[in-house]
Amino acid sequence: MIRKIKKNHYFLIISLSLLIINLFFIFGLTTFSRIVYVIFFYHVSAAWLSYFSFGVSLVSHILYLKQKKMNWSNLGKNSIIIGVFFVAFTLITGSLWFNATSGAYNNIYWQWSDPRQTTTLILFLSYIAYLIYRNFIEEREKKAKLSAILGIVFFPTVPLSYLSAIIFTSLHPLINPNPGEPGNIYWDTIKMFSLFFNLIAITLLYIYLVRELKELDMAKQTLQELLQTKMEEQK
Amino acid sequence: MSELIQDITTMIISYALFWFVIIILILYPKLSRRKIQKRINKLNQSNK
Numbered sequence A: 001m002i003r004k005i006k007k008n009h010y011f012l013i014i015s016l017s018l019l020i021i022n023l024f025f026i027f028g029l030t031t032f033s034r035i036v037y038v039i040f041f042y043h044v045s046a047a048w049l050s051y052f053s054f055g056v057s058l059v060s061h062i063l064y065l066k067q068k069k070m071n072w073s074n075l076g077k078n079s080i081i082i083g084v085f086f087v088a089f090t091l092i093t094g095s096l097w098f099n100a101t102s103g104a105y106n107n108i109y110w111q112w113s114d115p116r117q118t119t120t121l122i123l124f125l126s127y128i129a130y131l132i133y134r135n136f137i138e139e140r141e142k143k144a145k146l147s148a149i150l151g152i153v154f155f156p157t158v159p160l161s162y163l164s165a166i167i168f169t170s171l172h173p174l175i176n177p178n179p180g181e182p183g184n185i186y187w188d189t190i191k192m193f194s195l196f197f198n199l200i201a202i203t204l205l206y207i208y209l210v211r212e213l214k215e216l217d218m219a220k221q222t223l224q225e226l227l228q229t230k231m232e233e234q235k
Numbered sequence B: 001m002s003e004l005i006q007d008i009t010t011m012i013i014s015y016a017l018f019w020f021v022i023i024i025l026i027l028y029p030k031l032s033r034r035k036i037q038k039r040i041n042k043l044n045q046s047n048k
Helices: A002-029 A035-067 A070-101 A115-136 A140-154 A157-167 A189-234 B003-047
Strands: none
Touching: A002 A035, A002 A189, A035 A070, A035 A115, A035 A140, A035 A157, A035 A189, A035 B003, A070 A115, A070 A140, A070 A189, A070 B003, A115 A140, A115 A157, A189 B003
């Protein structure tokens, strides 16, 4: 067990190191007309991780319904926990970004007419509802089955959030790495590299967190079994 | 306040929030597991 935890810590060390090294690329090599544009690297990375987490949760919930293995259900739940945190961060930074770029800091943080901002809020609230609902059910099997169904039902909010900025008119700019081609903003190779560097770092962090949360679930399971044994002994 | 200072403030808030989320997510399983482990140890001791 100790070996396993140590192995998992490599993911954390590499991920945090990459995030710190990337600061050099972001601040040292990239140039922006305004420094606030740096938020973009973290806003996009967090959005990517939340979409990825919800994608993993969808797959694990489907696998749970097929194989009835509790590990899949727990992976789905843990991915949603991580995703919810990062989607909250995405929403907050998106609002700060909007306030900074919509005008000269007019204290306007939210635009209901922006499809991506609104659909991402729906996504966030859906998965918060999932976590609350899952917490309310006591019976293990029932909890896993119903939350798997809920996890699958809520997933369409993810592609809806992503595609909303492409299908509808949105304030969200679309990145294009090729100059001259359509896209609201053109990003050169260094900026794209920094963004991908962040994405790799944050995905490694996801792996670490999922494994840590799995260890926590195992500890909870052991405690529950011990409590059950004690209760049976008392009877 | 000039736009540059406001930009820097917004950037620092966002960056601090990014690390806050990461630290919370790293600490939550660690601290919870420690708490559970204490309860497990207590239960094991009382069973002996």
